[in-house]
């Protein structure tokens with residue numbers, strides 16, 4: 001199994017106690033083979049993926065927090081609504097329309113779109129514009145792999161994304177008729193081609209739960225969370241900057257770029273610090289102590305990888 005060739009150990013990024021607990025749990029599960037006793041194999045048998053050196057020096061958010069405290073307005077605006085309501089969404093079959101300035105446009109069945117693309121685990125910081133954060137072990141691949149597959153034409157400058165718009169299965173759509181459905185997002189092509197920009201199909205070693213954007217979503221870890229559009233059904237290559245949902249709703253609060261920037265406050269709150277979801281001040285893991293704060297780093301800690309994309313821009317300004 002390729003997974004043992006990688007240097008990163010899950011135990012490197014997980015508190016030892018949690019790691020041991022998880023190993024004990026797995027050791028007691030007969031469906032999982034003997035390989036589970038080895039470090040680094042915690043998720044190996046669930047999805048075929050390798051580990052990479054994309055990781056962060058921080059405690060991973062618990063799976064239960066990351067799958068129950070969500071923003072997915074198609075299922076309601078409360079943080080618990082997505083988990084409660086998203087099981088209605090049918091994610092199979094799933095097709096993704098790829099159109100615009102591409103050589104191979106079409107309606108791709110998800111399996112065809114993903115065929116031949118290797119999955120890997122990447123542990124990323126995730127920073128919502130609402131000033132909370134998580135650390136999530138995603139499974140997926142660089143968005144550029146899909147761009148290569150569909151053949152981007154030289155005139156293309158942006159990538160636009162659209163979420164499923166199926167009111168019969170998404171109770172938040174009818175409940176919020178003034179919201180400009182479907183949810184749409186976009187990236188500049190060079191941002192989309194940055195290796196950090198990821199399409200996720202899983203998290204915590206399993207397929208994505210519906211509330212986290214099954215069966216495929218974007219993850220752009222240096223931008224505020226709303227850029228990471230869920231349950232994608234359309235990818236369009238275009239030469240003009242696409243509209244984005246939160247920018248349409250409140251352009252003075254949410255820009256097209258929306259790079260994480262602790263020096264530019266939201267008009268209604270500071271972006272200098274963030275509340276770590278499930279993060280305990282005393283690292284005891286008890287919800288009683290949750291809500292630890294940390295300083296938000298520039299580009300959410302990914303400055304080295306992405307700052308050059310914005311070299312002409314004044315980072316003290318709102319974009």
Ligand SMILES: Nc1nc2c(c(=O)[nH]1)N[C@H]1C(S)=C(S)[C@@H](COP(=O)(O)O)O[C@H]1N2
Pocket residue numbers: 066069070071072073074127128129163183211212213224225226227228229230231
């Ligand atoms: N289609 C869609 N995508 C979405 C949203 C949404 O409401 N609808 N919310 C965004 C916001 S604000 C955040 S913070 C993240 C939350 O992702 P998570 O629930 O997996 O943490 O999803 C983003 N993607």
Ligand SMILES: [Mo]
Pocket residue numbers: 071127128129130224225226
């Ligand atoms: Mo968000």
